């Protein structure tokens with residue numbers, strides 16, 4: 001055998017292999033490799049050149065295309081989308097491969113995603129390693145598979161399956177790809193060797209039935225009904241995102257147009273998405289979600305200089321809803337868990353509930369049960385030998401402090417003590433312990449075993465090692481962890497406060513919960529603020545406001561609308577006084593058919609109540625338009641986001657955006673609140689906040705933050721340059 005290496009870029013190489021029995025070209029490259037960048041142009045050029053050579057040379061009988069370092073191809077380099085395209089275009093290259101007169105086999109190891117899978121679909125055969133993952137995730141980047149993916153996949157696996165994969169961007173395993181018919185063979189051995197063998201076995205055979213572009217697209221008998229149904233469902237779940245809808249249109253073209261026309265339509269649709277604001281937002285978000293793992297704190301502690309400590313055994317204290325979810329997450333990730341609930345009855349209930357959650361999840365994922373990983377106990381002493389504790393008792397500072405005092409005495413030296421508080425002072429908890437440097441917040445979101453977000457809260461005394469350990473722990477249990485500073489409500493809940501406040505004020509001024517919710521849902525939130533309030537329970541906020549001394553004995557009195565010299569709305573308190581806690585009581589901002597009911601219905605009682613409330617306080621209801629609802633709610637929240645950046649509580653806008661997308665239902669196709677502000681224009685956001693603050697001088701949340709002013713005065717730099725402007729305050733971390 002002779003082997004010649006023809007490197008044509010730093011990371012891509014071409015190997016020509018010949019032996020007496022078979023002549024095979026192998027192309028070897030890296031995943032995440034690009035079709036667009038100069039380097040990528042070289043890749044495409046290399047493929048085109050080598051394909052020409054392979055087709056020309058009579059001794060070459062077949063071709064295998066594979067990747068370098070065990071990865072086939074992750075698709076286009078998203079960072080390069082804005083750049084001018086050079087080198088041979090992708091689509092003609094793909095057509096050239098498909099039209100080849102010699103068999104071309106894709107050897108898929110690692111990933112074949114986006115343009116990578118489209119390349120594989122142009123090959124005549126696909127052999128995948130059993131650990132490979134395949135998919136067309138373009139929709140998650142605001143695009144559609146624009147190199148024939150929307151035309152070839154339905155021809156290969158049928159319209160319904162292709163629609164599902166293309167509109168969700170879901171990755172599939174090699175086993176599922178085989179079942180769907182995307183790949184021809186799956187191997188546990190070396191996929192390239194298997195592909196070479198396979199290529200040899202098909203040399204000389206007709207390729208007529210192997211060119212997917214020539215297949216007729218299977219046409220469902222009830223075509224219109226199928227597409228109507230899918231479109232309805234996609235529109236519903238897309239919540240205003242345009243890419244999933246456009247993907248359906250492209251697949252529709254595959255069924256209704258001949259291949260060449262379908263490709264033209266795909267290109268047309270791709271072009272409309274390519275330059276859209278949503279594509280920008282989604283591509284920004286893709287990098288933001290990865291950027292948050294490179295955390296830093298104002299004092300200079302960083303992800304790359306702070307070493308996490310290994311955690312094998314963890315305890316969860318308090319087995320209410322959150323503690324149960326956290327225990328499930330830990331057990332599923334293979335941690336040894338000690339689950340503590342001091343009340344025996346509650347412990348039994350929790351044990352049953354956790355077992356049920358684990359069983360259902362194992363069934364759904366086809367994974368082994370993680371029961372054995374959890375030991376239950378009524379005593380805090382059971383946490384004596386664990387490496388890390390997550391306290392998840394009620395949101396009550398006195399109770400949490402007592403637990404931290406006890407844990408500090410019980411646990412072995414060096415145990416990290418974490419609190420799942422959603423707002424309380426981490427430093428106050430740390431002060432109860434002998435080793436405050438070991439204390440951090442781990443704020444999970446409900447349901448804790450489902451929601452992807454984890455806020456890791458560092459106090460002024462938390463050690464970089466403690467932050468690094470909590471961040472790594474989050475990653476191990478499948479969360480996206482964001483490191484944030486210690487303040488009331490941290491990032492997420494702190495920003496929620498001015499948002500909620502504006503929603504209440506809007507009701508006082510004449511809006512209804514239905515109107516406010518509709519505007520927010522049209523923006524893309526899965527639920528408006530009042531529906532969320534009903535779902536999570538009005539009593540939760542009431543309890544906090546009572547503890548903060550905001551709830552006066554006579555909430556109906558005139559003075560109830562001013563607290564600490566600033567405007568306050570007692571509307572939520574008044575509803576709670578009536579026992580209207582939301583879904584759980586069957587009444588809240590809406591009415592439900594029964595306590596625990598899920599379907600919110602407009603409630604005439606609530607409308608009368610609002611009218612009486614306004615009359616009592618001399619408020620005259622006015623017509624409030626959609627724009628005002630949106631601007632007041634969102635800009636107040638964004639303004640707090642700028643304050644958080646200015647205070648150094650979040651290191652950058654990406655942290656805030658990831659928290660809002662993953663924890664609070666902010667529509668991903670709008671990038672997150674800070675990205676949204678950038679898109680709207682910082683000068684415009686500033687202008688509107690100034691206007692609203694003039695109209696409502698007693699609402700400090702509407703007073704533009706000085707960082708926002710500074711950025712606007714500095715010419716509104718793009719979001720990736722904000723960090724240069726943010727001044728980092730001193731911290732003792």
Ligand SMILES: CC(C)(COP(=O)(O)OP(=O)(O)OC[C@H]1O[C@@H](n2cnc3c(N)ncnc32)[C@H](O)[C@@H]1OP(=O)(O)O)[C@@H](O)C(=O)NCCC(=O)NCCSC(=O)/C=C/CCCCCCCCCCCCC(=O)O
Nearest residue numbers: 032074075076077078079113114115137146147271274290
């Ligand atoms: C599974 C992964 C690949 C790897 O996951 P993992 O191992 O966990 O690692 P990560 O942390 O995720 O990533 C490691 C670093 O790599 C970076 N990365 C990953 N993927 C990409 C990428 N695709 N581009 C750039 N960078 C990438 C990542 O950010 C990490 O770096 P850092 O930490 O941020 O520094 C996983 O990463 C993954 O899933 N990646 C995404 C895969 C994906 O989405 N692929 C699809 C991309 S889109 C595509 O392929 C498009 C194809 C081309 C179609 C073009 C057709 C053109 C024809 C029509 C032309 C019309 C033009 C019209 C224009 C006009 O009108 O003007």
